[in-house]
Amino acid sequence: MKLLFFRKIPACILLICLAPLFVGFPIFGTGINDYYRISEYSSPEKIQFEKERKLCIFPLRNLSGDASLDFYSSGYASVLYSGLKSLVQIYDESLYPKSIQHAFGPNPSGVKPNLKEGEWDYAGLEKLKKGELSLNVSKDPRYLILKVQPYETETAPDEGFIIPVSRKYDCFYSTYGEFEKKGEELRINIRLRSSKDGSKKEFSHKTSIRRSYQELGPVIEEIRKTLLGKHTKVLSVKTGTQYDSLVFLDGNYIGKTPLKRNDVLAGIHDIRITKNGYSDWIGQLDLRENSKDLDIVLEKDKKEGFLSLDSDPQGAKVYLDSEYLGVTPLVKVPAKIGWNRLRFVLDEHVDQFKGVEIKKGEVSEIKVKLKEGESVSYYKNKKYLFLDHTYDDFAIYSLYGSLFFYAGYYYFNLRANQALENVRPMVQITNFTALQELQQSSPNLQTFALSYFYQESIYNDAKDKSDYFRSISGRFGRNQGIQGGLMLYGIGTMLILSATFYALGLDSETLEVGVAPVKTMPTFVRGLEGQYETESYAKFNMRF
Structure with a gap:
C-alpha cells in the first residue's frame, strides 16, 4: 500500500503542472485564433430551395370483397393521372430549403454577398414575402415544377405502407385510398399525402358504379386546387391560321394552339410560342391581376x-x-x-x-x-484553289473518301465470306475423304451422283456470289497478295489524291534572288552600248 501511495504522488504533481493546458491556458487559445485568423473570415448566408416536386398516383384498395371490381383499383389511378397530368406548376408560400449555409464570422464592411441565381439570404426572403420584390415566376422559388407519375401496376398501398412506398419512388406528394361498394352506390375515398410535414387531406365522393369514372371530376378538381396553392387566371392563346403551335410557359409545355387554360397561377410569366418553319415568339405575361387573351401572328423563319x-x-x-x-x-x-x-x-x-x-x-x-x-x-503557290476551298481542304476530303472506300472494302469482304460460310453446313464434299464417305453412304451410284451434283451446284452458286462481292471489294494481305477491286482502287486513288493535294498545299519559306532590267528608262550604263540598266531583286515566298 505504501508503495502504491508513493507512486501516486509523482502522478499528482504531473497533473497539477499540466492543468493550465486543460483549463485553456491563454497562449494556446490565442495562438490558434491568431494562426488560423478565424476572426478575419466571414461566410455569407446562402439558402437554396427545391425547384420541382413529384406527385405519385397509386391504385386504390378494393374494400368490397368482390374480386370482379379489382380492375377499378388501377382504373381510378389512370383517371386521376389523366386529370392531373396537365398540372405542371404549383405554388407554395412556405418554402422548403434544399440546403442552408449559415453566416459565419463578422462582416465589418457590411458588404452584401454576391448571391448566384437560385441562392437567397434571409433579407431577400423577407422582401419577397412582403411583396417588396417583383420577380418573374421562373426566378421566384415559391413557384415549383410538378412532375406527375402514375404507378398503376404497383400494389395498392394502405395507410401503413404509403410512407415506405413513397420513399421508394421519391414522391413528394402521393395519392392513395380505397373504394367500397354499398348496394348500387360506390364510395370513393382518396387521400393526398405530403412528405413535407406528413400531412394528408381526404377527398370523398359517392357515385354509381357505372358512372364512377365520369363522376370523379369533382374530386380531381379539388385535388388540383389543393396542389396549385394559389388563385389562378385564364390564359387563352391563338396564332391565327398557324394551328398546333407549341406553347411553353416558364419553360414548361402547356399545350398547342388554339389553347385555353384556366389553371395558370397568378404572376409574371415568360411565354414562348414555337412552330416548325416559323420564328419563335417570346414575351412576358403579367397575370397578377387579370387574365390574358393572346392572338399572335408568327413570322416565317428566315434562318x-x-x-x-x-x-x-x-x-x-x-x-x-x-x-x-x-x-x-x-x-x-x-x-x-x-x-x-x-x-x-x-x-x-x-x-x-x-x-x-x-x-x-x-x-x-x-x-x-x-x-x-x-x-x-x-499566295504564290495558288493555295486557294476553288473559291474558298484550299489544297489542304481537298487533302482532308480525299482522306475521308479513303475511309469511306475502306468501309465498303470491309463490308463487301464480309459479304463474300458469309456467302461461303452459309453453305458450309449444306455441303459435305469438302475434301477427298468426305467424298469417299458420301460414296460409301449412298445405296447406289445414281443416288451418289445426284447428291454430288446437287452439292456441287450449291457450292458453285455460293462461290459465284462470293467472287462477285470480292470483285467489288478487292483483297490484299500477306498470303493472298493484292487482288484488284473497286473499293481497293478507290482507297488507293483517294490516298494518292490526299498526298497530292497536301504536297500542293505546302508553302515553304524560300528566297529567290536574281536580276531584272529597270523598266523606268532605257538609259545606257556607263557608256556601254546596247546594255540596259539592271537592278537586283529578292522575292520572299511567305507562309500563310
Whole structure:
C-alpha cells in the first residue's frame, strides 16, 4: 500500500503542472485564433430551395370483397393521372430549403454577398414575402415544377405502407385510398399525402358504379386546387391560321394552339410560342391581376444571322463565298446561318480570308487588318484553289473518301465470306475423304451422283456470289497478295489524291534572288552600248 501511495504522488504533481493546458491556458487559445485568423473570415448566408416536386398516383384498395371490381383499383389511378397530368406548376408560400449555409464570422464592411441565381439570404426572403420584390415566376422559388407519375401496376398501398412506398419512388406528394361498394352506390375515398410535414387531406365522393369514372371530376378538381396553392387566371392563346403551335410557359409545355387554360397561377410569366418553319415568339405575361387573351401572328423563319464587318484600312470589298456583300464598314448584313468563309479584297493589299460561324438571330462581328502587297505574289503557290476551298481542304476530303472506300472494302469482304460460310453446313464434299464417305453412304451410284451434283451446284452458286462481292471489294494481305477491286482502287486513288493535294498545299519559306532590267528608262550604263540598266531583286515566298 505504501508503495502504491508513493507512486501516486509523482502522478499528482504531473497533473497539477499540466492543468493550465486543460483549463485553456491563454497562449494556446490565442495562438490558434491568431494562426488560423478565424476572426478575419466571414461566410455569407446562402439558402437554396427545391425547384420541382413529384406527385405519385397509386391504385386504390378494393374494400368490397368482390374480386370482379379489382380492375377499378388501377382504373381510378389512370383517371386521376389523366386529370392531373396537365398540372405542371404549383405554388407554395412556405418554402422548403434544399440546403442552408449559415453566416459565419463578422462582416465589418457590411458588404452584401454576391448571391448566384437560385441562392437567397434571409433579407431577400423577407422582401419577397412582403411583396417588396417583383420577380418573374421562373426566378421566384415559391413557384415549383410538378412532375406527375402514375404507378398503376404497383400494389395498392394502405395507410401503413404509403410512407415506405413513397420513399421508394421519391414522391413528394402521393395519392392513395380505397373504394367500397354499398348496394348500387360506390364510395370513393382518396387521400393526398405530403412528405413535407406528413400531412394528408381526404377527398370523398359517392357515385354509381357505372358512372364512377365520369363522376370523379369533382374530386380531381379539388385535388388540383389543393396542389396549385394559389388563385389562378385564364390564359387563352391563338396564332391565327398557324394551328398546333407549341406553347411553353416558364419553360414548361402547356399545350398547342388554339389553347385555353384556366389553371395558370397568378404572376409574371415568360411565354414562348414555337412552330416548325416559323420564328419563335417570346414575351412576358403579367397575370397578377387579370387574365390574358393572346392572338399572335408568327413570322416565317428566315434562318439567317447578321454580319458586322470592318477592315483596316477601310473600303475593302467583302465576299461571302461567291456572294458580294459590299464595302467595309458593313453593319448587320443578313447572311445564311452556318459555317462560311469571308474574303476581304482591297487594291494594293493582300486578300484576307476569315472563317465565321453565323448563328441564327445573332450578330457576328469581324475586323481584319490588311497587309500591303499583291495577293498573286503572296499566295504564290495558288493555295486557294476553288473559291474558298484550299489544297489542304481537298487533302482532308480525299482522306475521308479513303475511309469511306475502306468501309465498303470491309463490308463487301464480309459479304463474300458469309456467302461461303452459309453453305458450309449444306455441303459435305469438302475434301477427298468426305467424298469417299458420301460414296460409301449412298445405296447406289445414281443416288451418289445426284447428291454430288446437287452439292456441287450449291457450292458453285455460293462461290459465284462470293467472287462477285470480292470483285467489288478487292483483297490484299500477306498470303493472298493484292487482288484488284473497286473499293481497293478507290482507297488507293483517294490516298494518292490526299498526298497530292497536301504536297500542293505546302508553302515553304524560300528566297529567290536574281536580276531584272529597270523598266523606268532605257538609259545606257556607263557608256556601254546596247546594255540596259539592271537592278537586283529578292522575292520572299511567305507562309500563310
